[in-house]
Amino acid sequence: MYWLSFAEYCRERFGRRLYRAALDAHMTCPNRDGRISYGGCLFCSGSGSGEFAVSYNGQKLTRDDLLYNRQEVPDGDFIAYFQAYTNTYDSPDRLFRLFDSALADPLFAGISIATRPDCIPEEVMQVLITLKERYPGKFIWIELGLQTVHERTTRMIRRGYPLEVYDGCVKRLHENGFEVITHMIIGLPGETKEDILATAAHLNSVRTEGVKMHLLYYTDDSDLGKLYMQAPDDFHVLTKEEYVDILTECIAVLDPDIVLHRMTGDGDGEHLLAPLWSKDKRSVLNAVRHMMKVKGYVQGCRANEYI
Ligand code: SF4
Numbered sequence: 001m002y003w004l005s006f007a008e009y010c011r012e013r014f015g016r017r018l019y020r021a022a023l024d025a026h027m028t029c030p031n032r033d034g035r036i037s038y039g040g041c042l043f044c045s046g047s048g049s050g051e052f053a054v055s056y057n058g059q060k061l062t063r064d065d066l067l068y069n070r071q072e073v074p075d076g077d078f079i080a081y082f083q084a085y086t087n088t089y090d091s092p093d094r095l096f097r098l099f100d101s102a103l104a105d106p107l108f109a110g111i112s113i114a115t116r117p118d119c120i121p122e123e124v125m126q127v128l129i130t131l132k133e134r135y136p137g138k139f140i141w142i143e144l145g146l147q148t149v150h151e152r153t154t155r156m157i158r159r160g161y162p163l164e165v166y167d168g169c170v171k172r173l174h175e176n177g178f179e180v181i182t183h184m185i186i187g188l189p190g191e192t193k194e195d196i197l198a199t200a201a202h203l204n205s206v207r208t209e210g211v212k213m214h215l216l217y218y219t220d221d222s223d224l225g226k227l228y229m230q231a232p233d234d235f236h237v238l239t240k241e242e243y244v245d246i247l248t249e250c251i252a253v254l255d256p257d258i259v260l261h262r263m264t265g266d267g268d269g270e271h272l273l274a275p276l277w278s279k280d281k282r283s284v285l286n287a288v289r290h291m292m293k294v295k296g297y298v299q300g301c302r303a304n305e306y307i
Pocket residue numbers: 029030031032039040041044045048049084085086116145
């Protein structure tokens with residue numbers, strides 16, 4: 001085992017594999033509604049990064065609704081993944097109703113809420129705490145879109161909050177007993193391999209429980225993609241070899257108990273401009289496994305170098 005994969009973690013913790021069911025609860029985002037900005041993060045698609053998400057307003061869902069063609073998955077083996085936009089950016093009453101409905105649904109083992117660290121005010125934290133106590137047999141995970149620790153990149157991608165806000169949010173979530181999954185992006189414009197490894201090392205220092213590592217996609221429905229279409233030569237799109245090299249170094253830096261929920265994504269095929277090699281997810285994963293073997297790496301083997 002070269003890294004602690006989500007599948008492996010599920011087997012250890014739950015004794016079975018769980019499957020995320022991506023939901024779109026029709027939120028918006030302070031980076032889109034004008035509270036911070038109107039344009040959104042530079043890389044974000046028009047659907048708030050929820051391309052494959054199922055519309056959800058608290059209704060009872062069935063397997064047929066989940067678009068996964070996973071008829072063989074039994075009740076209780078799905079995770080309600082609130083994916084599109086910022087899923088704590090609504091009134092506490094609506095959030096309570098939505099999350100309560102999903103947690104009460106026997107289809108779901110728990111819920112995973114994707115949000116921004118500047119969007120969990122105290123009233124929302126209280127909603128989460130109440131629900132955690134109400135459903136002791138289920139879990140509530142919080143997914144935070146950090147992407148990078150570097151302020152210059154943060155400004156360029158228009159993330160809209162400083163690193164301290166992320167650090168403080170992780171601390172508050174931990175104090176209240178919530179596990180955190182942090183999203184980071186590999187390949188952001190201007191970032192070197194060392195910059196990306198510094199982000200991975202920061203995740204060790206805040207003790208995030210899980211990580212989702214994303215390759216930077218250029219899609220025609222994001223502002224980044226539009227800039228790319230105007231001047232593709234101004235951007236360095238990672239090659240598969242570069243991505244695999246950086247990803248394996250990140251895995252070596254991340255503490256061995258951090259769960260790698262995701263290492264390569266499914267860019268929206270219809271909108272994807274580059275890198276096109278990313279469409280072959282299986283080949284990327286095979287290359288990562290092969291490179292870990294060639295380098296003699298396992299997860300965390302270089303963590304001490306980055307303390
Ligand atoms: S990535 Fe998240 S925070 Fe950024 S614009 Fe999209 S929905 Fe908003």
